Amino acid sequence: MSLFCGTACRRKSFLCYRLLSTFVTKTRYLFELKEDDDACKKAQQTGAFYLFHSLAPLLQKSEHQYLAPKHSLLELERLLGKLGQDTQRIEDSVLIGCSEQQEAWFALDLGLNSSSSINASLQKSEMEKELKGSFIELRKALFQLNVKDASLLSTAQALLHWHGAHQFCSRSGQPTKKNMAGSKRMCPSNEIIYYPQMAPVVITLVSDGTRCLLARQSSFPKGMYSALAGFCDIGESVEEAVRREVAEEVGLEVERLKYTASQHWPFPNSSLMIACHATVKPGQTEIQVNLRELEAAAWFSYDEVATALRRNKRYTQQQSEAFAFWLPPKLAIAHQLIKEWVEKPTCSTLPV
Numbered sequence: 001m002s003l004f005c006g007t008a009c010r011r012k013s014f015l016c017y018r019l020l021s022t023f024v025t026k027t028r029y030l031f032e033l034k035e036d037d038d039a040c041k042k043a044q045q046t047g048a049f050y051l052f053h054s055l056a057p058l059l060q061k062s063e064h065q066y067l068a069p070k071h072s073l074l075e076l077e078r079l080l081g082k083l084g085q086d087t088q089r090i091e092d093s094v095l096i097g098c099s100e101q102q103e104a105w106f107a108l109d110l111g112l113n114s115s116s117s118i119n120a121s122l123q124k125s126e127m128e129k130e131l132k133g134s135f136i137e138l139r140k141a142l143f144q145l146n147v148k149d150a151s152l153l154s155t156a157q158a159l160l161h162w163h164g165a166h167q168f169c170s171r172s173g174q175p176t177k178k179n180m181a182g183s184k185r186m187c188p189s190n191e192i193i194y195y196p197q198m199a200p201v202v203i204t205l206v207s208d209g210t211r212c213l214l215a216r217q218s219s220f221p222k223g224m225y226s227a228l229a230g231f232c233d234i235g236e237s238v239e240e241a242v243r244r245e246v247a248e249e250v251g252l253e254v255e256r257l258k259y260t261a262s263q264h265w266p267f268p269n270s271s272l273m274i275a276c277h278a279t280v281k282p283g284q285t286e287i288q289v290n291l292r293e294l295e296a297a298a299w300f301s302y303d304e305v306a307t308a309l310r311r312n313k314r315y316t317q318q319q320s321e322a323f324a325f326w327l328p329p330k331l332a333i334a335h336q337l338i339k340e341w342v343e344k345p346t347c348s349t350l351p352v
């Protein structure tokens with residue numbers, strides 16, 4: 001049932017109304033916090049903070065997964081006090097979401113140089129001891145987080161990264177100032193507003209009707225193959241970017257394509273991954289790998305891909321590297337695209 005259903009499901013309309021109402025209320029609350037600095041500051045009083053150090057999130061290990069602990073404002077003030085730090089630096093935090101009960105969630109990087117603190121460089125290990133956790137690079141921990149924490153920490157890391165890289169106005173060279181929520185920065189000298197950015201990237205699973213095309217870059221972990229990906233050029237539509245990337249990377253011409261899903265991807269900078277299925281003309285399937293972009297590319301049969309998907313479920317990345325061929329982890333949109341191809345035969349023969 002869709003959150004946005006209308007007359008089609010009258011019998012369940014009360015439930016629909018409640019779902020819609022919670023979602024809208026939450027969305028409007030977040031909008032208010034982004035627009036109103038005082039409301040945002042007030043929300044910090046009852047909010048919760050996810051902590052980072054030099055863009056690595058604070059995590060706690062629990063059996064085979066990581067948990068992302070939250071801290072209240074009081075706990076954070078106590079920690080900073082204990083470490084002899086200025087609590088003013090809490091104003092460097094950025095808003096990353098809220099619960100259905102309107103507990104606002106913020107992210108704060110304790111390792112970056114703070115504009116509002118004299119003694120900015122906190123000792124990482126001292127903090128880890130106090131916080132009973134470790135600051136772990138997000139790339140290493142992402143696949144051992146639950147979906148909700150992975151998405152929240154990806155947003156947080158991307159936003160903190162963007163603020164770190166946009167401290168100065170590119171026109172005046174003057175320091176820019178963030179609003180309380182961190183949804184924008186402004187140059188006080190000319191009032192230019194800067195908003196956080198994502199680069200659009202197309203990711204395409206090409207099929208010839210029975211097989212799908214997977215490729216690897218030399219930077220990928222050993223044995224991992226994925227769908228073709230590439231940044232959109234300025235002025236391009238998604239369709240044009242897919243056709244260009246497939247031609248550029250493997251020398252094939254796309255016949256049909258269909259959008260299927262999207263995902264925010266924080267590495268190395270924020271990208272909006274736009275996932276598509278595509279087909280090539282039958283008989284025009286000879287791959288010509290562009291070695292400037294890829295290390296290898298090949299057609300894989302349905303059975304090979306289905307077997308690799310099953311294997312992915314059982315093994316960790318380190319264990320998978322022992323195999324000649326394995327696929328990206330579940331959380332990556334590349335995995336979802338490949339899984340969809342295996343589960344839905346229509347992905348191999350897109351309608352005109």
Ligand SMILES: NC(=O)c1ccc[n+]([C@@H]2O[C@H](COP(=O)([O-])OP(=O)(O)OC[C@H]3O[C@@H](n4cnc5c(N)ncnc54)[C@H](O)[C@@H]3O)[C@@H](O)[C@H]2O)c1
Nearest residue numbers: 199201203226229230231265267268271273332333334335
């Ligand atoms: N989430 C997933 O499942 C998934 C899967 C595959 C790739 N990705 C991501 O997609 C991104 C793009 O894939 P790719 O590396 O094959 O891209 P690509 O094929 O466009 O090649 C990368 C090159 O493009 C150039 N480039 C053009 N615009 C750029 C921009 N805005 N930022 C950085 N470089 C730019 C650079 O020269 C760079 O070396 C990667 O950053 C990767 O992390 C995500």
Ligand SMILES: [Mg+2]
Nearest residue numbers: 228229230293
């Ligand atoms: Mg590429």
